[in-house]
Amino acid sequence: MAGQIFGPAAMALESLDPSQVAFINALPKAELHAHLNGSIPISELQQMAHEYSRTSDKGPSDVVQNGITKIQNGVVLDEIYDFFDLFPAIYAVTSNPASLRRATRAVLAQFLDGDNPQCSYLELRSTPRETVQMSKFDYVQTVLDEVERYPKSRAALIVSLDRRMSVDVARECVQIASRLKAEGRRVVGVDLCGDPKAGDMSLFAECFSQAKQAGLGVTLHVAETLDNSAEETLQLLSYSPDRLGHATFLNDEAKSLVRENKSCIEICLSSNLFCKTVTKLEDHHIRYYLQHDHPIAVCTDDTLPFRNSLVGEYALLLASQPLGLGLSEAEVRCIAEMGMAARFGV
Numbered sequence: 001m002a003g004q005i006f007g008p009a010a011m012a013l014e015s016l017d018p019s020q021v022a023f024i025n026a027l028p029k030a031e032l033h034a035h036l037n038g039s040i041p042i043s044e045l046q047q048m049a050h051e052y053s054r055t056s057d058k059g060p061s062d063v064v065q066n067g068i069t070k071i072q073n074g075v076v077l078d079e080i081y082d083f084f085d086l087f088p089a090i091y092a093v094t095s096n097p098a099s100l101r102r103a104t105r106a107v108l109a110q111f112l113d114g115d116n117p118q119c120s121y122l123e124l125r126s127t128p129r130e131t132v133q134m135s136k137f138d139y140v141q142t143v144l145d146e147v148e149r150y151p152k153s154r155a156a157l158i159v160s161l162d163r164r165m166s167v168d169v170a171r172e173c174v175q176i177a178s179r180l181k182a183e184g185r186r187v188v189g190v191d192l193c194g195d196p197k198a199g200d201m202s203l204f205a206e207c208f209s210q211a212k213q214a215g216l217g218v219t220l221h222v223a224e225t226l227d228n229s230a231e232e233t234l235q236l237l238s239y240s241p242d243r244l245g246h247a248t249f250l251n252d253e254a255k256s257l258v259r260e261n262k263s264c265i266e267i268c269l270s271s272n273l274f275c276k277t278v279t280k281l282e283d284h285h286i287r288y289y290l291q292h293d294h295p296i297a298v299c300t301d302d303t304l305p306f307r308n309s310l311v312g313e314y315a316l317l318l319a320s321q322p323l324g325l326g327l328s329e330a331e332v333r334c335i336a337e338m339g340m341a342a343r344f345g346v
């Protein structure tokens with residue numbers, strides 16, 4: 001179901017022979033790090049933008065048109081901070097329950113539908129957003145209604161907290177996640193994401209402890225850039241996260257803590273290359289975790305701007321160097337199993 005892919009993942013996939021592609025397709029794989037609004041298929045987003053321009057009282061919006069054109073032409077980032085400028089255009093077209101439902105349905109289909117689905121299980125994450133037409137609670141319910149069209153063994157939701165949120169808003173998001181979980185809805189965890197430079201992460205401590213008390217899994221984007229201080233990283237690790245997003249720039253102290261706690265690292269190879277937080281595949285921190293037999297989960301992050309797919313990310317593991325990491329099929333199978341073992345939802 002995934003559309004055409006480009007970039008390093010596409011090159012790695014093209015280099016594989018048909019039996020290797022069949023091997024990846026047949027592996028049970030979990031996608032544990034996919035941001036909803038960063039994973040909308042481009043064809044769906046274009047149609048939604050077209051309808052938005054047609055029906056919006058303000059007429060065609062330059063922000064939307066320019067943003068979608070930029071994504072369509074292939075995003076080139078000078079640095080990770082440019083990445084966050086892509087979202088105002090996407091958010092403009094997913095700002096009411098109907099368009100959010102449509103986007104969510106397309107994202108779920110992209111990962112889970114078809115004869116050769118990208119993954120067996122998807123833990124989709126999204127940040128509750130309040131707009132003129134919906135409250136944060138409506139937002140989460142709308143996404144959940146779509147997630148729950150699939151069986152429990154296939155799809156679940158993680159509620160993201162954005163580093164740019166005030167503590168009050170972050171607390172409200174955790175309350176929404178906890179309440180829905182208590183009502184038996186399929187919210188399985190909370191995430192911390194957003195601009196890596198934003199916010200004071202010492203203020204979020206209570207949010208993660210409340211989430212844990214409610215029985216939710218906790219995953220945190222941590223040390224995604226060199227600008228994330230060692231103090232901040234240690235602070236985030238002190239919240240005892242179950243999983244970590246990226247964990248690209250950990251110092252020795254943080255690495256030994258992470259290894260002690262056995263927190264699974266969500267690895268997003270294409271994303272790190274596009275955002276230039278990793279220069280080349282052979283320098284990627286995945287190697288460190290593989291050498292130390294540490295749990296990892298290979299994930300896509302944002303298939304819309306990065307134009308990748310989960311099968312493409314697995315191709316980066318299997319393809320010979322320099323296009324891939326040159327791992328054996330047994331090693332790739334073991335990575336897929338680690339991803340399945342790190343699911344919050346089962």
Ligand SMILES: CNc1ncnc2c1ncn2[C@@H]1O[C@H](COP(=O)(O)O)[C@@H](O)[C@H]1O
Pocket residue numbers: 035036037038083087125126127160162193194195196221224271275301302
């Ligand atoms: C590249 N690595 C990343 N690092 C940090 N945050 C990221 C991210 N990729 C995506 N997001 C976060 O996810 C939001 C979009 O999905 P939702 O609106 O939540 O569905 C972005 O606004 C950003 O806050």
